[in-house]
Amino acid sequence: MSTLALRALSKRPATSLRPLQALISQRGVSGTRLNNKPSLSHQTDTSMSSVLPPPPPPPKMSFQDIFAASQGEHQGVWKNLWDKGTYHYWDRGQASPSLVDFLRDHPDLFQPSKTPLTALVPGCGRGHDVNLFADLGMQAYGLELASSATDIAREFSETIPPPPAPGSRSYITGDFFSNEWLNRLDTKQFDLVYDYTFMVALDPAKGLREQWAERVAGLIKPGGILICLEFPLYKAYDLPGPPWAIRSETYMGLLESVGFERVHHEKPRRYLPAGKDTDMISAWRRK
Numbered sequence: 001m002s003t004l005a006l007r008a009l010s011k012r013p014a015t016s017l018r019p020l021q022a023l024i025s026q027r028g029v030s031g032t033r034l035n036n037k038p039s040l041s042h043q044t045d046t047s048m049s050s051v052l053p054p055p056p057p058p059p060k061m062s063f064q065d066i067f068a069a070s071q072g073e074h075q076g077v078w079k080n081l082w083d084k085g086t087y088h089y090w091d092r093g094q095a096s097p098s099l100v101d102f103l104r105d106h107p108d109l110f111q112p113s114k115t116p117l118t119a120l121v122p123g124c125g126r127g128h129d130v131n132l133f134a135d136l137g138m139q140a141y142g143l144e145l146a147s148s149a150t151d152i153a154r155e156f157s158e159t160i161p162p163p164p165a166p167g168s169r170s171y172i173t174g175d176f177f178s179n180e181w182l183n184r185l186d187t188k189q190f191d192l193v194y195d196y197t198f199m200v201a202l203d204p205a206k207g208l209r210e211q212w213a214e215r216v217a218g219l220i221k222p223g224g225i226l227i228c229l230e231f232p233l234y235k236a237y238d239l240p241g242p243p244w245a246i247r248s249e250t251y252m253g254l255l256e257s258v259g260f261e262r263v264h265h266e267k268p269r270r271y272l273p274a275g276k277d278t279d280m281i282s283a284w285r286r287k
């Protein structure tokens, strides 16, 4: 990865957000016609509607309400959101400028290598960060739970220029905690793993943060790097997720215990709006 490549990349225009897909609520059809004549109930409905005001629209559920209503079936919720194309809740249409700056500022993070570096982005969404790593000449893999998500990421990648050689981008469907997707890849461990809004999207009450740390440690080569864009550091612990509140000390507690050493921890120079002035970015070397 050269400094020039990073500079050129930071000047690329940010890709714009696709128009949001409207949520269409499915309604049952009342007043079914028989022999093309309005039914009695239809006539009744019509006459009543001139007397009564229309019923209020159902209250809109917040993102967090949708997860709370699922009674812990979060993977099903993610899949459903992707199947409906409602990724606007989290998608920001571009790789994080904090990450772009961080990679440019720390070219020493990676040793020169004869083979392309491999990068993994778990819960990659539409793949903006995967595409960034590929543009830097890495073999970049994005992992997503639903095939509808990887289809959307692949489709999006076809709208942007291909990465320069030897960079490549692949979008894999699978559960981060399962080996099924890993068994399909030639690469079993990566030089780099990047986490942004993935670990904090896993329910901490189920012990998934500790499982995430163990899993990440297994997926990174000895000497390899984990980069975390730490978010949401501002959020109160009693507020519902995802994303669930976190602090820098939490990353430290989770990652030191599975063999990582923190080698950088800094305030980004540029932010995405969601974490403006509060995000931190950290890099961890696997011992």
Ligand SMILES: C[S@@+](CC[C@H](N)C(=O)[O-])C[C@H]1O[C@@H](n2cnc3c(N)ncnc32)[C@H](O)[C@@H]1O
Binding pocket: 075, 078, 079, 090, 091, 092, 122, 123, 124, 125, 126, 143, 144, 145, 146, 149, 174, 175, 176, 177, 196, 197, 198, 201
């Ligand atoms: C908040 S979104 C963030 C997506 C992406 N990092 C971004 O910033 O646009 C979290 C993503 O993690 C994915 N996800 C959740 N649990 C997962 C799992 N066990 N394995 C793989 N992906 C998962 C969801 O489908 C969702 O797209």
